[in-house]
Amino acid sequence: MTLVSALRRASVAAILFLGASAAQASVAFHITVTTERVNKPGVKTSLPARTTQESDVVLGEQYLSVRDGKALSVLDFATRRRHVIDMAASTYDTYSLFDVAGFRVFELRHRQGIAGMLKAGGLEQHATLPVYEEQALSVLDNKRRGALLPQLLDGAVLWSLDKHPLLRLGIAGSPVSGDDATAFAQYVRYSWGGHPLVLKLLADGNRIPADFTLHYEEVGGKVARHFRISALTAGAPATYSLATYRPRPLAAAAPPLERVLAQAALLPPLSPQAHPALRAEAEKLFAAEKPFEAFLTMxxxxxxxxxxxxxxxxxxxxxxxxxxPIHDLTRGLQAKDKEGIADALATVQELRKRTGLEQPVLALFEGNLRAKLGQWPEATALYLQVLQAKPQMAAVYQDLGDALLAQFDAPNAWRSWDAGRAMAPSLRQFRKVNDLERSLLNDYPAFFADAKAVQPSTSRPASSTKTEGSTNLP
Incomplete structure (x- = not known):
C-alpha cells in the first residue's frame, strides 16, 4: 500500500503533511468512540445517554494528530506545543503542552477539596471515588493502590483496580512497535483520560487493540466509553508541517483577554533603553518633589x-x-490575614483615587489584593487594564496567568506566562511557573514521554480561545 493510499484509507488530511519525510513510517487509524451514560435515579442532566465520535489518528515520530470533522489537533512532544487547526478556515491556534498536565493536576486537587468538604459534612456518598477521578484525569492522587487484576471474559479481559472495573480489553489487535504502543496510550491519555496503570498496560502491550472499553463513575452515574479501531495502516508520515495554515487572526469583536494575549505574542523583548528611560522619569519626579510618584515609576x-x-x-x-503614602502602601501589601488584606485594598483604592485610576502599579496592586481575597474575575480585569496600558510590563503576565489558572483556564494561563517569559525570561517573578513546569516534568513524566526538549517552553503561541485541558473528560 502506498503512503498516499494509506492516508486516504485513514481519512487523514494529507495536506497537513506536505513536505513530511516518509523515511520513518508510523501508524494511522480510524477510531469510533461510543459513550454510554447510565444515570442514577432522580439525576437530571442535559447530557445524552449515548453519543458517538469518529476520529482519524496519526501516531507520528514525536507527534500525534487527531482529526474530528473539520478540527485537527496536533500534539508535538519535541517542542511541547499543541496546535488546534480549523481546517475549513486554514488557521490554527497554538498552546503549551504543559497546560494539559497542569490543568489535570489542578483539577484533581480541586476535586479532592470538594471530596474533603463532602466527607466533613457527612456526605461522602456524593463524592466520586478517587480511583475514578484518576481514571478521568490520568493523574494519581498519591493514595496507595493495589495492582490491576484481570478477569477473563468471553473474548476479552476485564481489568479492575481495588475491585473497581476500569478497562475491558478485547483480545484481538494489531502488533506494533513499543514506541507506537506508547504513542497510542498517549492518544488515549490526552483525548479521553485513562488511569495511569491502564495507560501503562496499553503502552506495554506492543499492540493496538481492535476494541476496548474504559469505565468511569461520576456523582450522577456510570459512564462507559467503547473504542473500536479500524483502517489501521503503518504508512503514516514521520513528521508534520503547518506550512499550509496561518495563525488565526484576531476577531474584530475579540474580548480584552484575547486582545492582550494576541498583542503580547507579537511584542519584541524590551529595549535596553527601557530601564534608563524609566529611571530618568523617576529622577524627574524626585526633582519635582513627588517621591510617591517616583517610587511607583521605579x-x-x-x-x-x-x-x-x-x-x-x-x-x-x-x-x-x-x-x-509609601508607608501606607508597603504596610498594606504585607498584610496576611483576610481583615488586613481588606484594609489594604481600601488603602490602595484610596491611593488610586488620589493618583489616578490609570496608574498601572497601583492597579496591579489592587489586582493582587483582590486575588488574595479570591476575587479572581475582578483581579483579572485589573491585570488586563494594566497590560492594555503597559503591554511590556512583563511581571503582570505572571499574575494574570495565576488568576486564569485559578479560574480553570489553563491554556490561557500558559499563554500569559509564555508571553511574559519571552519578554523578560530572567525576571524573578517567573521562577514560580518555571518551577511548576519542572515539577510537572518530574512528577508526571508520562505526559511528556516523547519530548526531547529539556528547557521550559517560552515560545509564544499565536492565539486561542478558552479551551479545557481535555475536551472529552467525563
Missing amino acids: LEDHFSTGALVEKLSLQQQRAMQECQ
Whole structure:
C-alpha cells in the first residue's frame, strides 16, 4: 500500500503533511468512540445517554494528530506545543503542552477539596471515588493502590483496580512497535483520560487493540466509553508541517483577554533603553518633589525590566522615608490575614483615587489584593487594564496567568506566562511557573514521554480561545 493510499484509507488530511519525510513510517487509524451514560435515579442532566465520535489518528515520530470533522489537533512532544487547526478556515491556534498536565493536576486537587468538604459534612456518598477521578484525569492522587487484576471474559479481559472495573480489553489487535504502543496510550491519555496503570498496560502491550472499553463513575452515574479501531495502516508520515495554515487572526469583536494575549505574542523583548528611560522619569519626579510618584515609576521599572529600586541619593531616601503614602502602601501589601488584606485594598483604592485610576502599579496592586481575597474575575480585569496600558510590563503576565489558572483556564494561563517569559525570561517573578513546569516534568513524566526538549517552553503561541485541558473528560 502506498503512503498516499494509506492516508486516504485513514481519512487523514494529507495536506497537513506536505513536505513530511516518509523515511520513518508510523501508524494511522480510524477510531469510533461510543459513550454510554447510565444515570442514577432522580439525576437530571442535559447530557445524552449515548453519543458517538469518529476520529482519524496519526501516531507520528514525536507527534500525534487527531482529526474530528473539520478540527485537527496536533500534539508535538519535541517542542511541547499543541496546535488546534480549523481546517475549513486554514488557521490554527497554538498552546503549551504543559497546560494539559497542569490543568489535570489542578483539577484533581480541586476535586479532592470538594471530596474533603463532602466527607466533613457527612456526605461522602456524593463524592466520586478517587480511583475514578484518576481514571478521568490520568493523574494519581498519591493514595496507595493495589495492582490491576484481570478477569477473563468471553473474548476479552476485564481489568479492575481495588475491585473497581476500569478497562475491558478485547483480545484481538494489531502488533506494533513499543514506541507506537506508547504513542497510542498517549492518544488515549490526552483525548479521553485513562488511569495511569491502564495507560501503562496499553503502552506495554506492543499492540493496538481492535476494541476496548474504559469505565468511569461520576456523582450522577456510570459512564462507559467503547473504542473500536479500524483502517489501521503503518504508512503514516514521520513528521508534520503547518506550512499550509496561518495563525488565526484576531476577531474584530475579540474580548480584552484575547486582545492582550494576541498583542503580547507579537511584542519584541524590551529595549535596553527601557530601564534608563524609566529611571530618568523617576529622577524627574524626585526633582519635582513627588517621591510617591517616583517610587511607583521605579516599581514599574522593576516589573518591566527586573531593575531593583536602588542607587538612591540620601535626599531621595529621606524623601521616601518621609512619604506617608509609601508607608501606607508597603504596610498594606504585607498584610496576611483576610481583615488586613481588606484594609489594604481600601488603602490602595484610596491611593488610586488620589493618583489616578490609570496608574498601572497601583492597579496591579489592587489586582493582587483582590486575588488574595479570591476575587479572581475582578483581579483579572485589573491585570488586563494594566497590560492594555503597559503591554511590556512583563511581571503582570505572571499574575494574570495565576488568576486564569485559578479560574480553570489553563491554556490561557500558559499563554500569559509564555508571553511574559519571552519578554523578560530572567525576571524573578517567573521562577514560580518555571518551577511548576519542572515539577510537572518530574512528577508526571508520562505526559511528556516523547519530548526531547529539556528547557521550559517560552515560545509564544499565536492565539486561542478558552479551551479545557481535555475536551472529552467525563
